[in-house]
Amino acid sequence: MAILxxxxxxxxxxxxxxxxxxxxxxxxxxxxxxVAFASLGGLFGLLGAPFMAVxxxxxxxxxxxxxxxxxxxxxxxxxxxxxxxxxxxxxAAVFMGIILLAEIVFAVKGAPAVPMAGQEMxxxxxxxxxxxxxxxxxxxxxxxxxxxxxxxxxxxxxxKKREGE
Amino acid sequence: MTNTGFVFDVLIPVGKIVAVILYxxxxxxxxxxxxxxxxALMQKRLGPNRVGFQGxxxxxxxxxxxxLKEDIMQDQADxxxxxxxxxxxxxxxxxxxxxxxxxxxIRIGTYxxxxxxxxxxxxxxxxxxxxxxxxFGVIFGGWASNSKYPLMGALRxxxxxxxxxxxxxxxxxxxxxxxxxIDLVEIVNHQSQAKIWFGFMLPVxxxxxxxxxxxxxxxxxxxxxxxxxxxxxxxxxxxxxxKFAFFYIAEYAHMVLVSSLVVIMFFGGWLAPFPNVPAFxxxxxxxxxxxxxxxxxxxxxxxxxxxxxxxxxxxxxLIRLAWKWLIPLALLNFxxxxxxxxxx
Amino acid sequence: MIPPGYFFILSVVLFVLGIIAFFFKRDLITQFMAxxxxxxxxxxxxxxxxxxxxxxxxxxxxxxxxxxAAAEAAIGLAIVLLIFRKKKTIKTETLNxxxx
Numbered sequence: 137m138a139i140l141x142x143x144x145x146x147x148x149x150x151x152x153x154x155x156x157x158x159x160x161x162x163x164x165x166x167x168x169x170x171v172a173f174a175s176l177g178g179l180f181g182l183l184g185a186p187f188m189a190v191x192x193x194x195x196x197x198x199x200x201x202x203x204x205x206x207x208x209x210x211x212x213x214x215x216x217x218x219x220x221x222x223x224x225x226x227x228a229a230v231f232m233g234i235i236l237l238a239e240i241v242f243a244v245k246g247a248p249a250v251p252m253a254g255q256e257m258x259x260x261x262x263x264x265x266x267x268x269x270x271x272x273x274x275x276x277x278x279x280x281x282x283x284x285x286x287x288x289x290x291x292x293x294x295x296k297k298r299e300g301e
Numbered sequence: 302m303t304n305t306g307f308v309f310d311v312l313i314p315v316g317k318i319v320a321v322i323l324y325x326x327x328x329x330x331x332x333x334x335x336x337x338x339x340x341a342l343m344q345k346r347l348g349p350n351r352v353g354f355q356g357x358x359x360x361x362x363x364x365x366x367x368x369l370k371e372d373i374m375q376d377q378a379d380x381x382x383x384x385x386x387x388x389x390x391x392x393x394x395x396x397x398x399x400x401x402x403x404x405x406x407i408r409i410g411t412y413x414x415x416x417x418x419x420x421x422x423x424x425x426x427x428x429x430x431x432x433x434x435x436x437f438g439v440i441f442g443g444w445a446s447n448s449k450y451p452l453m454g455a456l457r458x459x460x461x462x463x464x465x466x467x468x469x470x471x472x473x474x475x476x477x478x479x480x481x482x483i484d485l486v487e488i489v490n491h492q493s494q495a496k497i498w499f500g501f502m503l504p505v506x507x508x509x510x511x512x513x514x515x516x517x518x519x520x521x522x523x524x525x526x527x528x529x530x531x532x533x534x535x536x537x538x539x540x541x542x543x544k545f546a547f548f549y550i551a552e553y554a555h556m557v558l559v560s561s562l563v564v565i566m567f568f569g570g571w572l573a574p575f576p577n578v579p580a581f582x583x584x585x586x587x588x589x590x591x592x593x594x595x596x597x598x599x600x601x602x603x604x605x606x607x608x609x610x611x612x613x614x615x616x617x618x619l620i621r622l623a624w625k626w627l628i629p630l631a632l633l634n635f636x637x638x639x640x641x642x643x644x645x
Numbered sequence: 646m647i648p649p650g651y652f653f654i655l656s657v658v659l660f661v662l663g664i665i666a667f668f669f670k671r672d673l674i675t676q677f678m679a680x681x682x683x684x685x686x687x688x689x690x691x692x693x694x695x696x697x698x699x700x701x702x703x704x705x706x707x708x709x710x711x712x713x714a715a716a717e718a719a720i721g722l723a724i725v726l727l728i729f730r731k732k733k734t735i736k737t738e739t740l741n742x743x744x745x
Binding site for chain 1 (some may be wrong): 655663670674678682689701702708716719726
């Protein structure tokens with residue numbers, strides 16, 4: 137059952153990323169990406185990380201992609217930008233992709249086998265993550281909140297129209 | 302033996318899934334009739350009263366009309382996004398219903414029939430996250446129509462939904478603080494143990510959540526994305542026939558979903574009222590599902606009541622309400638709740 | 646139980662697709678989306694490792710990655726909008742004023 141779900145989500149994720157590459161319309165790309173992120177959320181759930189699955193859906197699919205679509209609507213390029221026409225960049229992209237794939241496969245093969253946990257984890261409860269966040273990772277957590285405030289203020293300052301502009 | 306296995310493993314889950322699909326539709330039918338009649342009576346009109354007794358068959362007539370209506374897609378619309386948008390809206394609210402517990406588990410012999418499809422340790426967040434996917438349907442619907450009013454409606458709804466999600470998140474946190482769980486079933490169980498509903502413990506959270514929930518579902522007085530006096534019908538202006546029906550049903554399904562969340566988080570879900578008063582002990586005889594229905598019907602009625610009473614907000618006032626009133630209030634409330642929780 | 650290797654393979658495939666998308670696309674927004682795909686592929690690998698080695702902390706780290714990605718998206722999109730406002734285009738090939 138779980139393996140079926142895995143293949144379903146994996147097919148959705150890979151298929152929608154491919155669709156995002158092929159589609160010429162930015163809004164279509166965004167739609168495909170929403171599907172990809174949602175299915176990645178499902179995969180996170182399969183990995184026994186329900187909290188991460190929900191965070192993925194709320195933050196990635198629910199917030200970041202809305203921002204993307206909002207910007208796409210504001211820029212509104214009409215027909216959308218056609219995919220790369222110069223042949224050599226396509227070739228370069230695919231070539232680099234294949235090289236990278238080979239490299240990673242090679243690296244993974246050489247790596248020592250990951251020690252497998254004996255039995256299956258029941259899945260991490262949000263309580264456990266919360267406890268870790270506020271004890272072991274308290275300082276990173278606080279620093280992240282400062283980072284978010286900085287990003288918020290930075291985005292507002294960047295976008296704000298100055299006087300006389 | 303194999304026969305019962307088939308019933309429990311296949312028939313009951315499939316039956317639940319069918320029920321979850323039918324339940325919002327059924328509520329929509331009830332709500333259409335209720336809303337039109339109640340608003341009419343509040344405004345000293347008659348409302349639909351011709352089709353069937355007191356107009357009860359009016360929603361069926363409406364649905365029949367929408368089924369038969371021509372499905373128009375104008376030339377300048379973006380074909381894919383135009384078709385996907387209503388599906389997205391519908392999909393997100395139906396999927397979220399899978400995680401909403403509708404009543405206490407019913408024991409049939411040795412088998413325990415749970416009135417929810419899935420219980421998740423992060424159920425509350427999951428429902429909120431899945432229902433926020435519907436914003437994509439609204440955006441794409443408005444954008445794909447490729448005309449002025451839908452685009453305006455879609456832009457408004459993005460800003461509105463993103464703004465009002467923040468107070469919702471903050472108030473939900475205060476409930477989670479007391480229940481010590483994000484699991485919807487656990488939240489109700491905690492209220493049954495504490496013998497008090499969170500709505501009475503956290504009144505500010507409830508009020509802020511309810512106001513934001515009305516804004517999230519695009520209902521009056523916050524129905525700016527579809528304000529008919531300004532934008533014709535907002536993001537679904539260009540839709541007709543079944544696609545329009547999808548948007549329509551999804552809006553009501555979303556209302557039912559939000560009312561369910563309010564009932565579960567703040568008013569004890571399927572619990573009978575007055576658990577402390579021995580004189581009211583007979584109320585526990587009534588099954589939990591009925592209590593749940595009674596409670597959500599109250600909140601759905603409240604939706605209609607508010608719609609018939611309050612005038613529509615102006616858009617800048619709407620955003621100001623979220624950022625200058627609700628979010629600071631929710632933050633302050635959160636702080637106070639955290640302090641109380643710490644002292645207790 | 647699903648072998649963790651499946652997740653690693655999927656993560657590698659997604660990462661490579663992200664890189665291909667990055668070079669394939671010609672505007673800032675979709676290139677930005679490609680970067681998000683790569684981040685997600687990395688998250689998937691992280692969680693798969695966490696699962697196979699029973700290490701809960703990895704989930705916390707993924708949580709941090711996602712929050713930082715949110716901050717990055719806000720800033721990045723603000724910059725894209727700023728570029729569009731100044732140059733009236735977001736096609737990368739026309740943004741060549743730094744070219745000598």
